[in-house]
Amino acid sequence: QSIISPNPRLHVSLDERRSSSKHPVASRLFDLMIAKKSNLCVAADFSSFDEVIKLAESIGPKIVVLKIHVDILEDFTLAKMKQLKKVAKSHEFLIMEDRKFADIANTVHQQFHGGVYQISEWADLVTAHPLPGPEMITHMFGDSSSDSRDTCGCVLILEMSTKNALTNPDYAKEGAKWGLMASDVVAGFVAQSPPDSDFSGWIQFTPGVNSASKTGDSKGQQYCSPAEAVLERGADIIIVGRGLINSSDVVATAENYRTEGWAALTQRITNP
Amino acid sequence: QSIISPNPRLHVSLDERRSSSKHPVASRLFDLMIAKKSNLCVAADFSSFDEVIKLAESIGPKIVVLKIHVDILEDFTLAKMKQLKKVAKSHEFLIMEDRKFADIANTVHQQFHGGVYQISEWADLVTAHPLPGPEMITHMFGDSSSDSRDTCGCVLILEMSTKNALTNPDYAKEGAKWGLMASDVVAGFVAQSPPDSDFSGWIQFTPGVNSASKTGDSKGQQYCSPAEAVLERGADIIIVGRGLINSSDVVATAENYRTEGWAALTQRITNP
Numbered sequence: 001q002s003i004i005s006p007n008p009r010l011h012v013s014l015d016e017r018r019s020s021s022k023h024p025v026a027s028r029l030f031d032l033m034i035a036k037k038s039n040l041c042v043a044a045d046f047s048s049f050d051e052v053i054k055l056a057e058s059i060g061p062k063i064v065v066l067k068i069h070v071d072i073l074e075d076f077t078l079a080k081m082k083q084l085k086k087v088a089k090s091h092e093f094l095i096m097e098d099r100k101f102a103d104i105a106n107t108v109h110q111q112f113h114g115g116v117y118q119i120s121e122w123a124d125l126v127t128a129h130p131l132p133g134p135e136m137i138t139h140m141f142g143d144s145s146s147d148s149r150d151t152c153g154c155v156l157i158l159e160m161s162t163k164n165a166l167t168n169p170d171y172a173k174e175g176a177k178w179g180l181m182a183s184d185v186v187a188g189f190v191a192q193s194p195p196d197s198d199f200s201g202w203i204q205f206t207p208g209v210n211s212a213s214k215t216g217d218s219k220g221q222q223y224c225s226p227a228e229a230v231l232e233r234g235a236d237i238i239i240v241g242r243g244l245i246n247s248s249d250v251v252a253t254a255e256n257y258r259t260e261g262w263a264a265l266t267q268r269i270t271n272p
Numbered sequence: 273q274s275i276i277s278p279n280p281r282l283h284v285s286l287d288e289r290r291s292s293s294k295h296p297v298a299s300r301l302f303d304l305m306i307a308k309k310s311n312l313c314v315a316a317d318f319s320s321f322d323e324v325i326k327l328a329e330s331i332g333p334k335i336v337v338l339k340i341h342v343d344i345l346e347d348f349t350l351a352k353m354k355q356l357k358k359v360a361k362s363h364e365f366l367i368m369e370d371r372k373f374a375d376i377a378n379t380v381h382q383q384f385h386g387g388v389y390q391i392s393e394w395a396d397l398v399t400a401h402p403l404p405g406p407e408m409i410t411h412m413f414g415d416s417s418s419d420s421r422d423t424c425g426c427v428l429i430l431e432m433s434t435k436n437a438l439t440n441p442d443y444a445k446e447g448a449k450w451g452l453m454a455s456d457v458v459a460g461f462v463a464q465s466p467p468d469s470d471f472s473g474w475i476q477f478t479p480g481v482n483s484a485s486k487t488g489d490s491k492g493q494q495y496c497s498p499a500e501a502v503l504e505r506g507a508d509i510i511i512v513g514r515g516l517i518n519s520s521d522v523v524a525t526a527e528n529y530r531t532e533g534w535a536a537l538t539q540r541i542t543n544p
């Protein structure tokens with residue numbers, strides 16, 4: 001396995017990267033990775049919030065980020081979110097709302113701060129597509145005095161893992177450029193390959209990681225292994241979903257992904 | 273004002289287009305347009321569901337589609353949605369949930385059918401970005417026996433109205449191709465210009481219509497007039513938001529937009 005890009009971010013120590021980070025949530029995530037020896041994010045795609053909380057309680061010590069889709073939870077309440085936040089605090093992981101914002105700035109601002117979910121009140125990280133243009137990214141948090149700028153980091157989706165996704169190299173390049181310009185609100189990005197940038201302070205999340213399946217699902221999703229994600233695709237954080245949450249022993253499976261993912265990351269940094 | 277494309281869709285009568293339509297919701301929308309002499313869609317971007325319902329009751333007779341963002345409503349309940357559905361039935365307009373789906377098929381399926389909102393239970397139209405690839409479009413409705421295929425039409429976002437949006441001509445072209453391939457679930461599209469296709473059975477929605485402002489908002493949104501939208505950009509349906517809902521007399525303003533929009537559409541069809 002070889003690293004496809006000479007991007008310096010890939011071979012810098014997490015300590016160094018932490019100190020060049022420009023977002024408090026990114027700094028916190030580097031701290032958690034180092035302390036927990038983990039680069040594992042689990043996608044808890046259940047329709048029951050109780051099940052999400054149960055999962056978080058059991059695998060919390062192994063992960064650094066729990067990724068959720070708040071809008072697939074049939075029993076969502078802000079009280080249950082408080083419960084999940086408590087679990088996150090005690091086991092020290094971040095909560096990422098994978099909202100994939102993709103609207104005009106005025107609307108995204110309302111979707112982020114308002115409605116039933118009040119995402120900005122509890123999310124440590126939230127995903128957004130650069131599709132609508134750079135103004136959405138800079139305006140979703142409101143003015144520069146807004147609290148949520150420090151408590152929640154935007155994670156830009158530069159590339160998707162699905163077949164025939166329209167996130168081509170030009171698209172990803174433009175999105176990365178805007179992300180760097182807004183590094184006071186953007187903590188990282190989702191990608192299948194390292195973007196053309198040597199800024200090491202932001203964090204690459206790579207979804208579609210599954211050790212058991214090479215082929216993907218029947219609906220266009222494509223999978224890769226933890227080592228492949230980290231060594232060949234530039235992932236700092238691996239996102240594991242169905243490969244873990246559907247396994248019979250989620251704790252043992254989480255430990256396996258943590259070990260594999262962390263070994264690959266250590267190898268990439270120490271043996272460039 | 274001249275029409276920028278020789279696209280035959282633009283000059284075909286609504287009756288003819290209705291008969292070539294392949295989606296029951298598109299057929300219904302052509303019927304409503306003809307019966308109400310209206311091509312007006314209003315974006316009811318309030319944070320209060322009660323206000324949305326109040327607006328719908330007053331402007332219902334003027335519009336053919338009410339566009340909402342269910343996730344900005346602070347007081348959302350399924351009971352209030354039932355109330356809105358009743359208003360929609362009595363005043364004969366469709367409800368479009370502007371969700372802008374943009375995830376992998378497995379997730380979008382859950383976001384569309386599940387969660388607190390149960391969008392597929394009440395939406396006549398729902399928007400989606402082609403960004404994740406064609407599999408999302410075909411799989412969001414479930415298998416071919418699913419009820420929601422007949423009761424809800426997907427509206428693909430081919431182009432956005434914001435500054436520097438990444439929905440460039442290649443993007444729009446690819447999205448349009450997929451939309452046509454999935455014409456059993458796609459009722460129309462959102463665009464700022466007519467796509468490269470002569471299929472007249474689907475319907476173009478154009479947002480960012482505002483007679484009072486030429487400049488847009490301060491966050492990247494750009495506006496155009498009803499006549500510009502219909503005659504120069506190929507809109508079948510004009511989407512008016514802040515230009516109407518913030519006006520002091522919403523009924524009079526709705527009547528103005530209905531008249532202007534309908535006159536432009538009639539002119540485009542009869543004087544090509």
